[in-house]
Amino acid sequence: MLSNGKLAEGQRALAVYADECDLKTNPDHWHYKRRYFGGDDGIVFIDAESLEAMLSTNPEATYLRAEFATETMQLSVITRS
Incomplete structure (x- = not known):
């Protein structure tokens, strides 16, 4: 999850990952994401x-x-x- 709001200069957006898709905690995150949400980035x-x-x-x-x-x-x- 990532905001599309305008950030102040020099600020970085905070990205929040699903438990199963967190690159820091699940080495298989890409395959899990692809299986359940498809191969592209997906925007909702x-x-x-x-x-x-x-x-x-x-x-x-x-x-x-x-x-x-x-x-x-x-x-x-x-x-x-």
Whole structure:
């Protein structure tokens, strides 16, 4: 996940990876990503206001869960200890 918002000069965007696709923790990240999301980078725009509204319903949430089907994506917030 990466914001497309304008950054201040000299700032770098924060990239957030799915647990299974984190290059630092999963040596097989590329194959996993390709299997479940395809070979290209894939871009899905998520409206920030909608995301903030969803996050506000569960302030204790620690994870954003994204589930992909052939033509849809479903987002939810979950709490893991």
